[in-house]
Amino acid sequence: xxxxxxxxxxxxxxxxxxxxxxxxxxxxxxxxxxxxxxxxxxxxxxxxxxxxxxxxxxxxxxxxxxxxxxxxxxxxxxxxxxxxxxxxxxxxxxxxxxxxxxxxxxxxxxxxxxxxxxxxxxxxxxxxxxxxxxxxxxxxxxxxxxxxxxxxxxxxxxxxxxxxxxxxxxxxxxxxxx
Amino acid sequence: xxxxxxxxxxxxxxxxxxxxxxxxxxxxxxxxxxxxxxxxxxxxxxxxxxxxxxxxxxxxxxxxxxxxxxxxxxxxxxxxxxxxxxxxxxxxxxxxxxxxxxxxxxxxxxxxxxxxxxxxxxxxxxxxxxxxxxxxxxxxxxxxxxxxxxxxxxxxxxxxxxxxxxxxxxxxxxxxxx
Amino acid sequence: xxxxxxxxxxxxxxxxxxxxxxxxxxxxxxxxxxxxxxxxxxxxxxxxxxxxxxxxxxxxxxxxxxxxxxxxxxxxxxxxxxxxxxxxxxxxxxxxxxxxxxxxxxxxxxxxxxxxxxxxxxxxxxxxxxxxxxxxxxxxxxxxxxxxxxxxxxxxxxxxxxxxxxxxxxxxxxxxxx
Amino acid sequence: xxxxxxxxxxxxxxxxxxxxxxxxxxxxxxxxxxxxxxxxxxxxxxxxxxxxxxxxxxxxxxxxxxxxxxxxxxxxxxxxxxxxxxxxxxxxxxxxxxxxxxxxxxxxxxxxxxxxxxxxxxxxxxxxxxxxxxxxxxxxxxxxxxxxxxxxxxxxxxxxxxxxxxxxxxxxxxxxxx
Numbered sequence: 001x002x003x004x005x006x007x008x009x010x011x012x013x014x015x016x017x018x019x020x021x022x023x024x025x026x027x028x029x030x031x032x033x034x035x036x037x038x039x040x041x042x043x044x045x046x047x048x049x050x051x052x053x054x055x056x057x058x059x060x061x062x063x064x065x066x067x068x069x070x071x072x073x074x075x076x077x078x079x080x081x082x083x084x085x086x087x088x089x090x091x092x093x094x095x096x097x098x099x100x101x102x103x104x105x106x107x108x109x110x111x112x113x114x115x116x117x118x119x120x121x122x123x124x125x126x127x128x129x130x131x132x133x134x135x136x137x138x139x140x141x142x143x144x145x146x147x148x149x150x151x152x153x154x155x156x157x158x159x160x161x162x163x164x165x166x167x168x169x170x171x172x173x174x175x176x177x178x
Numbered sequence: 179x180x181x182x183x184x185x186x187x188x189x190x191x192x193x194x195x196x197x198x199x200x201x202x203x204x205x206x207x208x209x210x211x212x213x214x215x216x217x218x219x220x221x222x223x224x225x226x227x228x229x230x231x232x233x234x235x236x237x238x239x240x241x242x243x244x245x246x247x248x249x250x251x252x253x254x255x256x257x258x259x260x261x262x263x264x265x266x267x268x269x270x271x272x273x274x275x276x277x278x279x280x281x282x283x284x285x286x287x288x289x290x291x292x293x294x295x296x297x298x299x300x301x302x303x304x305x306x307x308x309x310x311x312x313x314x315x316x317x318x319x320x321x322x323x324x325x326x327x328x329x330x331x332x333x334x335x336x337x338x339x340x341x342x343x344x345x346x347x348x349x350x351x352x353x354x355x356x
Numbered sequence: 357x358x359x360x361x362x363x364x365x366x367x368x369x370x371x372x373x374x375x376x377x378x379x380x381x382x383x384x385x386x387x388x389x390x391x392x393x394x395x396x397x398x399x400x401x402x403x404x405x406x407x408x409x410x411x412x413x414x415x416x417x418x419x420x421x422x423x424x425x426x427x428x429x430x431x432x433x434x435x436x437x438x439x440x441x442x443x444x445x446x447x448x449x450x451x452x453x454x455x456x457x458x459x460x461x462x463x464x465x466x467x468x469x470x471x472x473x474x475x476x477x478x479x480x481x482x483x484x485x486x487x488x489x490x491x492x493x494x495x496x497x498x499x500x501x502x503x504x505x506x507x508x509x510x511x512x513x514x515x516x517x518x519x520x521x522x523x524x525x526x527x528x529x530x531x532x533x534x
Numbered sequence: 535x536x537x538x539x540x541x542x543x544x545x546x547x548x549x550x551x552x553x554x555x556x557x558x559x560x561x562x563x564x565x566x567x568x569x570x571x572x573x574x575x576x577x578x579x580x581x582x583x584x585x586x587x588x589x590x591x592x593x594x595x596x597x598x599x600x601x602x603x604x605x606x607x608x609x610x611x612x613x614x615x616x617x618x619x620x621x622x623x624x625x626x627x628x629x630x631x632x633x634x635x636x637x638x639x640x641x642x643x644x645x646x647x648x649x650x651x652x653x654x655x656x657x658x659x660x661x662x663x664x665x666x667x668x669x670x671x672x673x674x675x676x677x678x679x680x681x682x683x684x685x686x687x688x689x690x691x692x693x694x695x696x697x698x699x700x701x702x703x704x705x706x707x708x709x710x711x712x
Contacts, residue, residue: 012212014222014341016253029345034546044548075550080679082686145258149336152260156337158683159690160345163548167563167694168346168702190390192400192519194431207523323436327514330438334515338523346524368568370578370697372609385701501614505692508616512693516701524702 015053016153018146024063025123025140026053027150029157030072048161050078050154052110054125054138069127069136071110075162082151082158086118105131120144193231194331196324202241203301203318204231205328207335208250226339228256228332230288232303232316247305247314249288253340260329260336264296283309298322371409372509374502380419381479381496382409383506385513386428404517406434406510408466410481410494425483425492427466431518438507438514442474461487476500549587550687552680558597559657559674560587561684563691564606582695584612584688586644588659588672603661603670605644609696616685616692620652639665654678 015026032048049072058064080090090112097103111124125138193204210226227250236242258268268290289302303316371382388404411424436446446468467480481494549560566582583606592598614624624646631637645658659672
């Protein structure tokens with residue numbers, strides 16, 4: 001069980017997944033990367049994210065993982081999600097090729113909207129590809145209970161994806177005279 | 179004190195327990211299981227739960243542990259519990275033999291209802307056994323303070339029962355060049 | 357810095373302390389104790405608490421630690437504190453000699469009351485000793501900001517004082533086949 | 535990757551940073567220091583803080599780190615920040631040379647004010663130097679989402695900066711007979 005000793009390279013695969021009529025939806029934290037700098041310290045290289053994955057239903061209780069689409073929520077977008085009230089809307093736009101020569105070819109929109117009556121949310125991902133002339137859309141209705149899990153799990157993960165978990169994985173460096 | 183070193187097999191038994199006039203009630207986290215997959219990574223095998231246990235009073239300050247009944251709250255049911263407002267109701271139905279040939283023989287209902295006046299909740303477990311023609315019911319009134327402990331403890335445990343505690347038990351895998 | 361390695365016996369002394377005109381007030385977690393049972397597992401022996409300490413001012417910025425009085429908040433009393441709204445009152449009575457032949461000699465009352473105007477709380481400890489005919493009282497006004505620290509710190513500590521921190525200090529016991 | 539083993543001296547540099555039109559703003563936890571006392575125990579020496587850093591924009595997407603100014607939020611000031619409602623104001627005054635012969639030369643004011651409409655906050659730092667007759671001011675508008683990250687990250691860090699993280703970095707000291 002080397003995974004438990006903290007110096008293993010084994011990854012743990014444990015997304016929180018919700019299966020609904022037309023699509024499934026999962027969320028899992030994506031950790032930041034660090035690089036060693038001259039001082040020997042570690043500097044945040046790339047922020048982490050909450051990776052959302054959607055894949056379509058292709059029959060009763062059957063889903064096609066090959067047709068999945070992803071959306072990586074940045075820390076600030078996670079802040080938006082966890083502060084949503086019972087009547088709020090959040091909308092995020094991503095261009096996976098932003099700042100490259102392919103910018104604008106593919107655009108992704110994530111839309112989270114409280115359902116009328118206040119008993120849940122609709123989470124929608126739309127992926128438009130100008131080159132392929134394709135437009136995919138995933139709709140996953142989320143209950144209040146599922147959204148509470150999402151909020152709690154994202155709040156728990158947030159300090160980790162911004163790189164602050166060194167706070168819980170360290171020795172007493174502040175001891176004078178040691 | 180091998181338990182502290184993280185590679186022991188000793189379990190810690192520390193439920194949060196509430197003793198009331200007609201029954202006692204305890205809650206403890208049940209962790210998920212993982213299996214090693216070909217890549218050497220660990221994949222969530224079975225989600226964890228919050229295990230609720232009820233057992234009846236059989237005299238003054240005397241309770242009969244042999245007559246206990248259990249109810250395992252799934253992560254989403256935990257999300258329902260921790261998002262309950264001061265006037266809400268939650269109701270969960272379980273069939274311990276679901277999808278087996280014994281399906282329908284035993285049914286369990288957990289019912290959580292805010293008390294009038296807003297100063298607490300009634301938690302009730304009903305276990306009906308069609309074969310034995312039995313029907314057991316446990317009623318445990320919970321104060322607002324006890325419910326706050328329940329909420330805080332369940333919110334703390336939720337990331338663990340969905341298998342996300344690798345976030346706090348790991349090395350800096352994201353270091354480039356190491 | 358053996359303290360960091362988790363198998364040291366060094367304790368960390370770091371109460372959260374508030375100094376006010378007539379008295380000082382500090383809070384620190386008191387961990388539960390466990391005993392090994394026949395199976396080799398660890399069973400909760402005695403629940404932890406949040407230990408509140410009050411000591412009087414005896415001059416300008418001078419406080420007399422020798423005259424301190426303590427009050428140990430149980431997990432459920434902590435639940436009461438962390439669920440207090442901006443207009444609530446909490447009151448707790450303790451008898452340090454409860455169930456002994458000295459029961460009733462000393463009684464302690466902790467009283468927490470939202471201040472008019474909603475900008476803080478008064479925390480009062482009264483210790484009455486029937487034998488010594490003494491009656492000590494400590495009043496510490498707490499700002500909303502200080503109460504927020506108290507709530508956040510107590511919510512953080514609660515899973516630890518009920519003995520659930522094995523959730524964060526463990527190996528992947530659920531791995532099948534290992 | 536010795537950093538992961540808990541006895542390294544490598545520091546992790548991972549502030550949460552927000553870049554806006556006129557200035558950038560970052561926040562990172564500053565841990566407390568401890569000293570060994572005669573008993574071999576560790577006593578909190580100096581409380582930690584949340585270190586806020588502001589530095590000005592000097593062109594489009596260009597910022598001048600050399601002109602940074604800092605403001606260290608105490609635990610109680612963090613309590614004030616995390617309990618701010620959607621219409622609240624917080625104001626903190628610091629004198630970096632307080633209690634020294636230079637007291638009063640430099641004064642710093644941090645001002646956090648909810649924006650009209652409830653969709654965010656303005657965070658302003660003013661640094662006045664009587665000797666240099668200088669007065670610098672940094673204004674950083676923060677969205678509701680960014681403030682949610684700030685609140686969540688500060689709530690996560692608070693137990694650490696008051697020195698309570700020994701709760702999560704310890705062995706089972708409470709085991710009787712071991």
